[in-house]
Amino acid sequence: MKKAILIPTISLFIICLCATFLLGIVNSVTEDKIAQNAVQTEMDSRKVVMADAVSFGDKVEGNHTYEGVDSPYSYVEALDANSNLIGYVFVTQSTGYGGAISTMTGVSTDGKVTGVEFLQINETVGLGMNATKDSFKDQFKGLSGVIGVNKNESTETEVKALTGATITTKAAAKGVNIALDIYENVLGGENNG
Amino acid sequence: MSYSKELISILITYILTQNFILSKFLGICPFLGVSKKLNTAMGMSAAVIFVMLISTAITYPIYNLLVHFGLEYLETIVFILVIAALVQLVETAMKKFMPPLYNALGIYLPLITTNCAVLGVVLLNIDTNGYSGTMENFGRAMMSSLGAGLGFMLAMVMFAGVRSRLESCDIPKFLKGLPITLVAASLTSLSFLGFAGLVENMFA
Amino acid sequence: MAEKKTLRQEFTKGLIKENPVLRLVLGTCPTLAVTTSVMSAVGMGASATAVLVCSNIAISLLRKVIPSKVRIPAYIVIIASFVTIVQMVVKAFMPELDQQLGVYLPLIVVNCIILGRAEAFAGKNPVLASAVDGLGMGVGFTGALFFMGFIRELFGSGTFLSGIAGINGGNGLAVPFLNENPMLIFVLAPGGFFVFGILMAVANKIAEGKGLPKAELHGCENCPMAKSCTIIHKEDCKSNEEVASK
Numbered sequence: 296m297k298k299a300i301l302i303p304t305i306s307l308f309i310i311c312l313c314a315t316f317l318l319g320i321v322n323s324v325t326e327d328k329i330a331q332n333a334v335q336t337e338m339d340s341r342k343v344v345m346a347d348a349v350s351f352g353d354k355v356e357g358n359h360t361y362e363g364v365d366s367p368y369s370y371v372e373a374l375d376a377n378s379n380l381i382g383y384v385f386v387t388q389s390t391g392y393g394g395a396i397s398t399m400t401g402v403s404t405d406g407k408v409t410g411v412e413f414l415q416i417n418e419t420v421g422l423g424m425n426a427t428k429d430s431f432k433d434q435f436k437g438l439s440g441v442i443g444v445n446k447n448e449s450t451e452t453e454v455k456a457l458t459g460a461t462i463t464t465k466a467a468a469k470g471v472n473i474a475l476d477i478y479e480n481v482l483g484g485e486n487n488g
Numbered sequence: 489m490s491y492s493k494e495l496i497s498i499l500i501t502y503i504l505t506q507n508f509i510l511s512k513f514l515g516i517c518p519f520l521g522v523s524k525k526l527n528t529a530m531g532m533s534a535a536v537i538f539v540m541l542i543s544t545a546i547t548y549p550i551y552n553l554l555v556h557f558g559l560e561y562l563e564t565i566v567f568i569l570v571i572a573a574l575v576q577l578v579e580t581a582m583k584k585f586m587p588p589l590y591n592a593l594g595i596y597l598p599l600i601t602t603n604c605a606v607l608g609v610v611l612l613n614i615d616t617n618g619y620s621g622t623m624e625n626f627g628r629a630m631m632s633s634l635g636a637g638l639g640f641m642l643a644m645v646m647f648a649g650v651r652s653r654l655e656s657c658d659i660p661k662f663l664k665g666l667p668i669t670l671v672a673a674s675l676t677s678l679s680f681l682g683f684a685g686l687v688e689n690m691f692a
Numbered sequence: 693m694a695e696k697k698t699l700r701q702e703f704t705k706g707l708i709k710e711n712p713v714l715r716l717v718l719g720t721c722p723t724l725a726v727t728t729s730v731m732s733a734v735g736m737g738a739s740a741t742a743v744l745v746c747s748n749i750a751i752s753l754l755r756k757v758i759p760s761k762v763r764i765p766a767y768i769v770i771i772a773s774f775v776t777i778v779q780m781v782v783k784a785f786m787p788e789l790d791q792q793l794g795v796y797l798p799l800i801v802v803n804c805i806i807l808g809r810a811e812a813f814a815g816k817n818p819v820l821a822s823a824v825d826g827l828g829m830g831v832g833f834t835g836a837l838f839f840m841g842f843i844r845e846l847f848g849s850g851t852f853l854s855g856i857a858g859i860n861g862g863n864g865l866a867v868p869f870l871n872e873n874p875m876l877i878f879v880l881a882p883g884g885f886f887v888f889g890i891l892m893a894v895a896n897k898i899a900e901g902k903g904l905p906k907a908e909l910h911g912c913e914n915c916p917m918a919k920s921c922t923i924i925h926k927e928d929c930k931s932n933e934e935v936a937s938k
Contacts, residue, residue, distance in 0.1 A: 394612075
């Protein structure tokens with residue numbers, strides 16, 4: 296009786312052990328590559344949202360409270376060829392329809408959005424995923440202050456909502472607004488030297 | 489938004505707008521296989537709700553443990569084993585201590601181990617609610633499991649009704665059986681699209 | 693019977709005659725969920741095929757060592773390990789695909805096709821046959837997913853092969869007319885059910901012409917857990933037979 300329990304238990308245990316060992320090996324191979332990918336995506340996106348920048352400063356991380364919700368963010372300084380500060384690139388978090396959206400926003404020293412990219416987005420294909428199209432992202436360029444969402448058309452302070460994906464549009468706008476808010480209130484806005 | 493309002497909005501989101509079966513396609517096998525009769529549909533969904541809740545309650549702290557040791561990559565294998573073991577354990581315990589409950593739900597339990605809705609809810613909870621391990625996040629995770637389970641039940645029960653109507657219809661020969669069931673599912677899912685935008689405007 | 697079959701037969705049976713999706717109605721969740729474009733559909737098919745072949749080989753190698761009592765948990769451990777490996781490899785080398793498949797990539801663990809093949813074939817047959825069986829089933833699965841993805845992408849977004857970096861900057865080939873007037877419903881959830889239903893009808897029609905029985909969901913008969921499942925199994929199968937006899 297005892298043997299009948301012992302043998303299956305031991306064999307199952309050995310299988311688990313081998314599986315974990317194997318996974319550990321594969322993980323050690325792929326881990327660096329995965330981390331590298333994330334860094335690479337971020338580097339590439341920085342150049343897209345702040346096309347004028349030549350180099351970027353060190354990454355600064357922190358937490359910011361916007362509309363009563365605390366969320367993590369990070370930013371880097373964007374520098375031109377003479378190492379003058381021309382703006383900041385922020386990475387902020389908001390929640391869309393299908394989960395977390397990580398937005399990268401470029402903000403120039405005069406407080407205007409220079410470009411928007413989504414580092415992580417998982418919305419409905421055909422609706423919310425249209426946010427990744429250039430026609431949507433380009434609407435943000437040149438806007439400042441607090442950006443609203445308009446269901447019919449884009450205005451000087453609002454972006455046009457994606458058809459059937461108001462939640463995604465609002466989440467995207469919120470990501471950008473958090474970046475602008477950090478620029479204004481944490482980094483001191485235009486008064487910043 | 490206050491915390492309690494947020495919990496209610498999570499619940500409604502998962503029942504109506506992000507219904508597991510009809511918009512996320514999780515748990516399609518039982519949806520098509522066990523929805524022929526209303527009572528089996530009810531029993532199956534009740535068992536799913538039960539298993540979803542207990543597996544979330546157990547896997548959430550386990551994930552924190554994995555994060556602590558830097559072993560996040562083991563999540564899939566750990567979660568599926570925990571769910572499988574849990575289901576077995578609950579089945580045995582139910583049989584012994586609560587025979588009436590076992591007769592009502594127990595028979596569905598073995599099927600649930602390989603139900604992607606259960607593993608799906610556990611993985612999605614980690615994805616969307618973060619894993620900072622606070623009690624607030626745990627509450628959110630439990631609420632989304634409850635919502636996912638209730639949404640599963642709603643879809644199953646509604647669809648059992650739709651199918652009973654289909655039985656008496658004169659269907660073209662080439663659509664008989666599974667094809668027409670899928671087309672009916674498509675229409676049911678279409679009706680759920682109407683809920684999009686409901687939750688965010690409810691508390692606005 | 694099985695051992696008399698040639699390897700060629702083991703491979704081809706999964707393609708059409710026993711196609712896991714269109715004939716056996718297994719793995720319906722990914723069939724519906726990730727077929728919004730050809731790229732994600734084929735990506736899912738390829739990942740599942742890799743897992744299927746590897747797990748079939750491993751299970752077949754270990755079939756004499758694994759005690760039958762803990763057979764199912766052992767299979768689950770083996771399958772889950774391969775799924776995790778595939779997941780890590782995809783994350784490292786195809787990050788875009790990982791983003792598209794999302795939670796459905798780890799959910800390959802509970803794809804009935806894989807556990808089903810382990811239980812029905814790999815646990816009883818030699819290594820080479822099991823590998824070929826897995827490959828055939830995987831290719832059949834990928835093929836069905838490709839059709840779903842092709843139809844849904846064509847009508848829903850009016851493109852073909854979008855999301856692959858090499859083709860038109862990731863936007864895919866635009867199909868005239870459909871690209872300007874996409875029928876959005878095809879990439880949404882209801883479109884998934886609808887296209888699958890129509891494909892099933894076509895598959896049934898073809899099967900009928902060849903004298904094969906119609907594909908039917910046998911309650912849980914095809915599910916690997918069916919043996920431990922008592923009442924649903926009996927009831928649903930009985931009602932199916934009754935329907936069939938009528």
